[in-house]
Amino acid sequence: xxxxxxxxxxxxxxxxxxxxxxxxxGILRYRGYDVNDLVKNCTFEEVxxxxxxxxxxxxxxxxxxxxxxxxxxxxxxxxxxxIAALPRESDTLTMMETAFASMSSGDYKWNQEDDRKQAAxxxxxxxxxxxxxxxxxxxxxxxxxxxxxxxxxxxxxxCFDNITQEKIDAMNSALIIYIDHEVPASTTxxxxxxxxxxxxxxxxxxxxxxxxxxxxxGAAEAAYHQLIEIGKPENVENWFNENILKNNKRLxxxxxxxxKTYDPRMKIFKGIAEKLVETExxxxxxxxxxxxxxxxxxxxxxxxxxxxxxxxxxxxxxxIGFPIYxxxxxxxxxxxxxWVAHISEYVEEEERLIRPRAIYTGFDKxxxxxxxxx
Ligand code: ACO
Numbered sequence: 001x002x003x004x005x006x007x008x009x010x011x012x013x014x015x016x017x018x019x020x021x022x023x024x025x026g027i028l029r030y031r032g033y034d035v036n037d038l039v040k041n042c043t044f045e046e047v048x049x050x051x052x053x054x055x056x057x058x059x060x061x062x063x064x065x066x067x068x069x070x071x072x073x074x075x076x077x078x079x080x081x082x083i084a085a086l087p088r089e090s091d092t093l094t095m096m097e098t099a100f101a102s103m104s105s106g107d108y109k110w111n112q113e114d115d116r117k118q119a120a121x122x123x124x125x126x127x128x129x130x131x132x133x134x135x136x137x138x139x140x141x142x143x144x145x146x147x148x149x150x151x152x153x154x155x156x157x158x159c160f161d162n163i164t165q166e167k168i169d170a171m172n173s174a175l176i177i178y179i180d181h182e183v184p185a186s187t188t189x190x191x192x193x194x195x196x197x198x199x200x201x202x203x204x205x206x207x208x209x210x211x212x213x214x215x216x217x218g219a220a221e222a223a224y225h226q227l228i229e230i231g232k233p234e235n236v237e238n239w240f241n242e243n244i245l246k247n248n249k250r251l252x253x254x255x256x257x258x259x260k261t262y263d264p265r266m267k268i269f270k271g272i273a274e275k276l277v278e279t280e281x282x283x284x285x286x287x288x289x290x291x292x293x294x295x296x297x298x299x300x301x302x303x304x305x306x307x308x309x310x311x312x313x314x315x316x317x318x319x320i321g322f323p324i325y326x327x328x329x330x331x332x333x334x335x336x337x338x339w340v341a342h343i344s345e346y347v348e349e350e351e352r353l354i355r356p357r358a359i360y361t362g363f364d365k366x367x368x369x370x371x372x373x374x
Contacts, residue, residue, distance in 0.1 A: 023258035044175040051341040070147040072124025092329040104201035115344040130333040131158035180338030186211040190339040195354040220327040223253030224314030236291040253311030260304030269312035276319035
């Protein structure tokens, strides 16, 4: 008998050489390299090259990739105008969707070389788009990032006046951590769109829509809101009992479809949050988060529900200087590269229209009733 796999749980939709996850052991590797090693040793540009080309670059390859992508820090004029024309109170992911959608030519022209060149181009544009969304939100005049700087630094310099090496390093790590995660809802959406032979920018726009929700990318914002609502470290237990247990609500930033233990990305974010913490408010929020983590693991650990990557990432983004409304967009900022890599891999290796079926459970054939008789 036909059965429905609700949520497509345990359905495999592609082969991939990009990302390996062992959800029981808490292992995440990009092209065979452990995420911890890449975060410790690489720039986001190197990891992006690895994802697109399959190998870490030598210095010549890296230089040429970086030159390519820096050529595209400068956005087409219409994209800047479009961002500036959006109401400042617009959701930042809506701004991101609008900017990416506006860059679509509607053309489908895939070939391997184009995909790779296109990846560097999109990466450069992505930096211009996200930093200018932030500039627009805080009322600054829009401007293109400075091509003198590497990716994380150019981004932060286009957002803030004062940046530190520690914050650049944290941003670089966050970008690497979020770059790809196999086929979550947003990447699957990108693949569905690309399987119809839609163009890369339209696929990215579709993926952003799927990223928005609090069950996926929006979880970092939701998790951070919990900390604010709790207010003080000593309120954690009471808040958890009253709001989560009593009301049978989900603890945001906890649980994952694949990880049944600690998400390795969460551990990296936690370490960065501890390193960057500065103000009293940040120290308080970090303490609340740690207490809540303990309560959550004690309660849900036996069911395989542990903190995920979004649990501490909001704290890190706040410590870098970003407001809550940027958190999910910062996730998307990095994940654009993962979407492009998955689409390229799918198109090159196994392109086929993604068209599942639904099992019909409605009426049998019915006789038509004219409007006057209904
Ligand atoms: N808090 C409390 N209970 C939970 C949580 C949670 N965060 N997550 C899952 N559960 C429970 C469910 O209530 C359910 O319990 P039941 O079997 O007693 O009814 C059981 O675990 C299974 O839940 P499902 O929703 O079926 O599991 P799924 O694999 O679909 O869940 C998801 C994955 C959506 C991420 C879920 O854990 C969740 O809602 N988490 C909170 C939101 C979140 O943090 N999302 C970020 C994910 S990471 C990312 O996108 C980067």
